[in-house]
Amino acid sequence: xxxxxxxxxxIGREGGYSNHPSDPGGETMWGITKRVAxxxxxxxxxxxxxxxxxxxxxxxxxxxxxGFAAVAAINAAVGFELFDSGxxxxxxxxxxxxxxxxxxxxxRGKHYADIKEDGSIGPVTLTAFKxxxxxxxxxxxxxxxxxxxxxxxxxYKRITRANxxxxxxxxxxxxxxxxx
Numbered sequence: 566x567x568x569x570x571x572x573x574x575x576i577g578r579e580g581g582y583s584n585h586p587s588d589p590g591g592e593t594m595w596g597i598t599k600r601v602a603x604x605x606x607x608x609x610x611x612x613x614x615x616x617x618x619x620x621x622x623x624x625x626x627x628x629x630x631x632g633f634a635a636v637a638a639i640n641a642a643v644g645f646e647l648f649d650s651g652x653x654x655x656x657x658x659x660x661x662x663x664x665x666x667x668x669x670x671x672x673r674g675k676h677y678a679d680i681k682e683d684g685s686i687g688p689v690t691l692t693a694f695k696x697x698x699x700x701x702x703x704x705x706x707x708x709x710x711x712x713x714x715x716x717x718x719x720x721y722k723r724i725t726r727a728n729x730x731x732x733x734x735x736x737x738x739x740x741x742x743x744x745x
Contacts, residue, residue, distance in 0.1 A: 566641045568634045568648075572623045575652055578741060582612045587730040595619035596652060601626065623652070631656040632686025636663070639694060646710045650717050653742055660684045662716040666709060667693045676700045718743045 579596025590598040594614035602614055605622045628634040628648055633656075637644020643663075650659040661684040668679050677696035680689050698705055721738045725731040 566645070568624065568628050568637050568644070569620075571637065571641070571645045571648055572620050572628065574645075575623065575649055576616065576619060579652070584611075585733065587733040597622055627651050627656060631660055632690070633659075635691055636686060636694065639691065640698060640706045642706050643694070643709050643713070646713045649742060650713060653738065654717065654720055657684055658716075658720065659713065660686045660690075662713055663694075663709075664690055666712045666716075667697055669712075670697060670701070670705075670709075714743045 576595050579593070582592075582594050584592045590600070592599040592611040594602070594611045595616055597614060597619045599611050601622060602611065602618075605618075605626065607614060607618060624634075628637070631647075631651055633644055633648040633651060635644075636647055647659045647663060650662075661682060663686065664680055664682045664684070667690065668682065671677050671679065671693070677693050677700075680693045697709070701708065718739060721731075721735055721743075725735045
């Protein structure tokens with residue numbers, strides 16, 4: 566599975582137009598908020614946002630810029646988990662979760678050196694991920710996805726407890742993002 570396949574899967578899951586009163590993101594089309602669409606040069610009504618424009622935004626803003634496409638090139642499952650999480654919770658949190666787990670899984674530096682937990686996926690993070698996979702293999706990738714999902718679920722619980730309007734979405738987030 567490549568990054569374009571991942572984008573199409575997310576667009577399919579996100580669906581068309583939405584403007585739920587409890588959603589702080591406001592108007593969305595294909596899962597792209599109006600704020601993000603405008604920041605990427607779109608000026609029309611959100612209902613008319615072309616699917617291809619949404620796919621371009623996902624590729625640039627949610628796959629390439631945060632480094633998730635580079636992770637997906639190494640392991641599609643982990644790359645998809647980071648990408649999908651970034652779409653739903655923002656692209657700042659998942660890279661940090663990923664780095665924290667890489668450090669937690671390195672056996673106190675015996676398998677590979679600790680990396681800086683700065684939320685920036687670059688060559689050092691990618692090298693650590695390759696070392697992790699070399700040591701842990703396919704099973705390691707599954708464990709990494711589960712670990713990232715645990716952070717995502719905890720995030721949803723935290724924001725729901727802070728704002729009960731999020732209860733409108735919590736079950737769906739867990740069902741469609743964490744348990745999917």
